[in-house]
Amino acid sequence: MDQETANALFDKGAFLLFLDAPENLEFGIDLATWTVGPRFKGIKIIPPGLHFVYYSGANRPGQSGGVRSGFFKFFESQEIVVKRWDEASEDVFPDSAMDLEQLGRYRLSKSHAQSCSSVRRVSTHIRDFDANLGIYPLTATAHHPTPVYPRWLKLCSRISTKRVGRVLPSGGILNAAEAESRFSENGLRAEPKGKGPAKVDQHALRIEFALIDLKKSFPVGATGSDVTKYSLDKSFLLRKVLQDHFENDHKELLGELQLSFIIFLVGQTYDGFEQWKTLVQLICMSEEALETLGNTLFVEFVECPEDFFTDAITSDSFLRASLVSLVANARARPQAPPALRSAIDGLVEGLLRRFRWDLMGEVRLREGADDEEAWGMEEGEDAPVVVEL
Incomplete structure (x- = not known):
């Protein structure tokens, strides 16, 4: 990157000052993660828009890092966000703990200090930190050979400020150890491998996912044939979920699909996986969803860790059955839009090339079976209900 381009990005991008971070802290933003050194003070040239900043306790000899914590934030152009590490809790101080004296130490403007906010516009003072700020990975680097930003944009393209506020009412804060949701209450959540700092009431970090019951996908009073x-x-369930939870806005449903996936994949919070799983099944088993919702799933499948995907397709998992349903439903629509057909072809070819899974072969087998055998691929409590008449 030449100096002229760097200066232009510096003047337009946002900044995160991350102060007092201990050496060897695991720190990340979006899909990029580092182990920080003693001079680290934050990240510069952050593109405006939604980002997820996360961290876990510093690694010690013979120990792995702590439980991941972080926050979602819509950064504005030239915005400066200030966070300070609290060694006692192994997390950042709440914004309310950033008093006027502390803000003055970081050379923030008088008007900013008076507002007791952790955000201000860029001034010449931020350049004092320049040598200690990492650069947001906009382009390919040795550490990140595939540019992070385009991948991140695809993963969060539908997430709105409103959706983040509804799912994470604590101000976008996420803590893998302390977060709870309806999946935690139902005993579906996996126990975290580490133990994080218990410094707040768990209810303050509650994740409010939309309530979706895949087993009640038919109207009240439905006949036996309608139940099947x-x-x-x-x-039918998709239309009801859109009406009840997303104001009939497909983009908001996609936003929750993307947000739950990021909460699981990057935030390392199992509750996100359960909601993502529910939404994937709902979309893949809804013929009406293909044209408006199908493409978003393909982006997420690409970002799944290789071991996660390998385990999923080598077992009778929900993901294997959902993908077969998705492709079969798409093939049943001769007038499917070219973009959807192209995305499905890319998914089928990618799975065959990367994992040697002949997805199309399984689809053809299902298309040649009767309905009961075909839909029997979905097992367990989420299997479709077939009513014998």
């Missing part, structure tokens, strides 16, 4: 129909095709 709407258990196989979840389009």
Whole structure:
């Protein structure tokens, strides 16, 4: 990157000052993660928009890092966000703990200090930190050979400020050890491998996912044939979920799909996986969802860790059955949009090349079976209900 380009980005991008970070702290933003050194003071040239900043306790000899914590934040152009590490809690101080004296130490403007806010506009003072600020990985580097930013944009393209506020009402804060949701209450959540700092009430960090019951996918009072129909095709449930939780806005539903995936994949919080799983099944088993919702799933499948995907396709998992349903439903629509057909072809080819999984072969097997055998691929409590008449 030449100096002229760097200066232009410096003047437009946002900044995160991350002060008093201990050496060997695991620190990340979006899909990029580092182990920081003693001079680290934050990140510069952050593109405006949604980002997820996360960290875990410093690694010690013979120990792995702590439980991951972080926060979602919509950065504005030229915005400066200030966070300070609290060694006692192994997390950042709350914004309310950043008093006027502390802010004065970091050379923030008088008006900023008076507002007791952790945000201000860029001034010449930020350049004093320049040598200690890492650069947001906009382009390919030795550490990140594939540019992070384009991948991140695809993962969060539908997430709105409103959706973050509804799912994470604590101000976008996420802590893998302390977060709870309806999945925690139902005993579906996996126990964390580490123990994080218990410094706040768990209810303050509650994740408010939309309530979706895949087993109740048919209208009240439905006949036996309708129960079978709407258990196989979840389009009725999809319409009800959109009306009840997303104001009939497909983009908001996609936003929760993306947010739950990031909470799981990057935030390392299992509750996110459960909601993502529910939404994936709902979309893949809804014929009406293909044209408006299908493409977003393909982006997320690409970002799944290789071991996660390998385990999923070598077992009778929900993901294997969902992908077969998705492709079969798409093939059943001869007038499918070219973009959707292209995305499905890319998914099929990618799975065959990367994992040697002949997804299309399984789809053809299902298309040649009767309905009961075909839909029997979905096992367990989420299997479709078939009513014998």
